[in-house]
Amino acid sequence: MxxxxxxxxxxxxxxxxxxxxxxxxxxxxxxxxxxxxxxxxxxxxxxxxxxxxxxxxxxxxxxxxxxxxxxxxxxxxxxxxxxxxxxxxxxxxxxxxxTLPNIPHESVPLGNDASDNTVVRTWGEPKTFPFEPLPHWELGEKLNIIDFQRGVKLSGSRFYVLKGWGAHLQRSLISFMLDTHVRDHGYREIYPPFMVKRECLVGSGNLPKFGDNLYHDKEEDYWFIPTAEVPLTNFHRDEILDAEDLPLSYVAYSTCFRREKMTAGKDTRGIKRGHQFDKVELYKFTRPENSDEDLEKLTADAEDICQRLGLTYRVVQLCTGDLGFASRKTYDIELWAPGCNEWLEVSSCSNCGDFQARRANVRYRPEPGARTQFVHTLNGSGVALPRLLIAILENYQQANGTVLIPEALAPYMELRQG
RNA sequence: GGAGGGAUCGCAUAGUGGUCUAGUGCGGCCGCCUGCUAAGCGGUUACCCCGAGAAAUUGGGGUCGAGGGUUCGAAUCCCUCUCCCUCCGCCA
Missing domain, CATH: 1.10.287.40 (Serine-tRNA synthetase, tRNA binding domain)
Incomplete structure (x- = not known):
């Protein structure tokens, strides 16, 4: 607000x-x-x-x-x-x-839409193959680790089932990401509820404007979270934080639920865009004067996941026209996927300034005896799962149709299964 | 889901219609006293909104879990809801 x-x-x-x-x-x-x-x-x-x-x-x-x-x-x-x-x-x-969106940071480049976004940096080179790399939906079926038909049987379109090694890979990635952020980046692990009250969605900025992208249990008035950003924003709702505790850095794994009904027909192939997906989310409550710097750190923490997995990515700065509702400045991280031949957005790292803090009433006291002030909040995926899975499958595929495991994941993948 | 008990200014507690401008204790902060520490003494100790002011400040209003009602007047009486505790039922 x-x-x-x-x-x-x-x-x-x-x-x-x-x-x-x-x-x-x-x-x-x-x-x-x-x-x-x-x-x-x-x-x-x-x-x-x-x-x-x-x-x-x-x-x-x-x-x-x-x-x-x-x-x-x-x-x-x-x-x-x-x-x-x-x-x-x-x-x-x-x-x-x-209903008013956040005011863009003055450093954000002007632009009308995604086509005006600018690539800030690229890490690695798009991988070349001595054979035609397959898209993940073909790899997934060949390896018998992604089951689209049964996903549809159970839940309808835009649902899939991960099986055996595929399910294991996803679970390992979750552990790997949580461990990395907790051990090496200084975040505190949170396991939040996946269903929350209406006011949480107002606090994060999803309501009142974007209710049509959310699943809602009308009987109990529970709302299914579209991202762990929602419970994390509201974790300290109506609290006055101790200045010496700032910044507070949290990392949360959650499943996310989105209706995605506006884009019916688009991105239907594969596991890129489903109604349900898993994600590891990074979140910070910071002092206003540090939030710009903390956005760079948070983005770097998300990038580090991609680097450790040896995946080529680029960081894109969103222009004013493409900025999310609550954000004043955003970097997207996009992984290169050689099979479907596109850059996949796996993280959107945003500085929301005091926009969410004002809505959720999260404050701190700069000095003892001083007036309370709103904190700044930052969020970013660290990172989103199905697309990370896509990038691993497509980048690590071999000529014989098998997929190698990134070295960093080896300790997490000791269990052998088909 | 059923029965009962509860929610007061950081914590603990008092307050059963007007003197509550919410008292007291603890903790916190400031000061005094004091070889040091403890004790003691004095003061202070929430949040939000509107107005005045360059500002330090200052005038007013609101908040006793939330919302409604009764009344000239509600922390106090009535109703609804939320949350917590105890017991029963049901389950992972």
């Missing part, structure tokens, strides 16, 4: 910044709501103060009178009418504020 005070004091800046996202937003409307909210709030508080004084008089039996009682009743009615008006305006204002 954008600070209403910033909008109030600098509406042109906010308007101009949001326009960089190549979309339009009702900043003027919000300003009007803000004015009328504060006007009716002030009137209400004035009446309340008066009412309070009279009430004090009433507490003394000798000052009680039928006239005073009557007057207070009248005032009381007036206050509740005003109260209704005030809270209506306030919730309208809040609802509007919740």
């Amino acid at each position: 954008i600070d209403i005070k910033l909008i109030r004091e600098n509406p042109d800046f906010v308007q101009r910044s949001l326009e960089k996202r190549n979309d339009t937003f009702a900043v003027g409307e919000i300003l009007e709501l803000d004015v009328s909210y504060r006007k009716s709030l002030q009137r209400q508080e004035q009446f309340r103060a008066q009412h309070k004084k009279m009430s004090k008089q009433m507490s003394n039996p000798s000052e009680r009178s039928p006239e005073l009682t009557l007057e207070m009743r009248r005032l009381g009615n007036e206050i509740s009418a005003l109260q209704e008006e005030t809270s209506k305006t306030r919730s309208d204002l809040e609802a509007s504020l919740l």
